[in-house]
Amino acid sequence: MILLVHAHPHPRQSVANRALLDAVRNLPGLTVQSLYDAYPDFDIDPAAERARLDAARLVIWQHPIHWYGAPALLKLWFEEVLSYGYAYGEGGTALHGKDCLWVATTGGPPDWYTPDGPHGHEFSAFAPAVKQTARFCGTNWLPPLVVHAAHHIGADGLAAQGAAYRKRLQDWIDTHG
Numbered sequence: 001m002i003l004l005v006h007a008h009p010h011p012r013q014s015v016a017n018r019a020l021l022d023a024v025r026n027l028p029g030l031t032v033q034s035l036y037d038a039y040p041d042f043d044i045d046p047a048a049e050r051a052r053l054d055a056a057r058l059v060i061w062q063h064p065i066h067w068y069g070a071p072a073l074l075k076l077w078f079e080e081v082l083s084y085g086y087a088y089g090e091g092g093t094a095l096h097g098k099d100c101l102w103v104a105t106t107g108g109p110p111d112w113y114t115p116d117g118p119h120g121h122e123f124s125a126f127a128p129a130v131k132q133t134a135r136f137c138g139t140n141w142l143p144p145l146v147v148h149a150a151h152h153i154g155a156d157g158l159a160a161q162g163a164a165y166r167k168r169l170q171d172w173i174d175t176h177g
C-alpha cells in the first residue's frame with residue numbers, strides 16, 4: 001500500500017536516511033525500493049517500477065539533497081518510469097489520486113537556507129521541481145518531511161525525526177487502511 005522509493009548513492013554510509021528508514025521500514029504494508037541497491041548500473045526496469053507504483057496508494061520519495069535536488073538515480077527514475085501514457089499525457093492516469101510524500105535530508109541547517117546564507121535561498125525555493133513532478137502526474141502532494149542539518153542534530157534528533165516520520169505514516173495507514 002505504501003511504496004517508499006529510497007535513493008541514497010551510498011546507502012551503507014548513510015546516517016540520516018538510514019535512521020529514517022529504520023524508523024518506518026517495519027510498518028505494515030510498506031515496501032522499500034532502494035534504487036541504488038537495485039540498480040547499481042543505473043539500468044532501471046521501468047515495468048517493474050510501474051508495477052510497484054500500481055500497487056501503492058502512497059508513494060514516498062526519500063533521499064538526501066545532493067546539489068539542491070534529488071540524487072541522479074532518482075532523477076533518472078523520474079525520467080524512465082514516469083513516462084508519457086503512464087504518468088502523464090494521453091491515457092497517463094496511473095498515478096492519479098495516489099498520495100505522494102517527499103522526505104528529504106539536508107546537510108545545511110535552516111539558517112543556511114536564507115537569501116544571505118550559503119545556499120542563497122529559502123529551502124522551499126528548491127522544492128518546486130519535485131513537487132510539480134508529483135502534481136503533473138496527478139498525485140496529491142502531502143506536506144514534505146525535511147530534516148535539516150542531518151549530521152548535526154545527533155542521534156536524539158534523528159530519533160525524534162524518525163518517530164515523527166513513523167507517526168505520519170501510521171496516521172496515514174489508520175486513515176486509509
Ligand SMILES: Cc1cc2nc3c(=O)[nH]c(=O)nc-3n(C[C@H](O)[C@H](O)[C@H](O)COP(=O)(O)O)c2cc1C
Pocket residue numbers: 008013014015016017018063064065066067068069105106107108109150151
Ligand atoms: C554530492 C553531495 C551534494 C550535496 N549537496 C547538498 C545540498 O545541495 N544542500 C545541502 O543542504 N546538503 C547537501 N549535501 C549534504 C547531504 O544532503 C547530507 O550529507 C545528507 O542529507 C545526510 O544524509 P545521510 O546521512 O543519509 O547521507 C550534499 C552531499 C553530497 C555528498
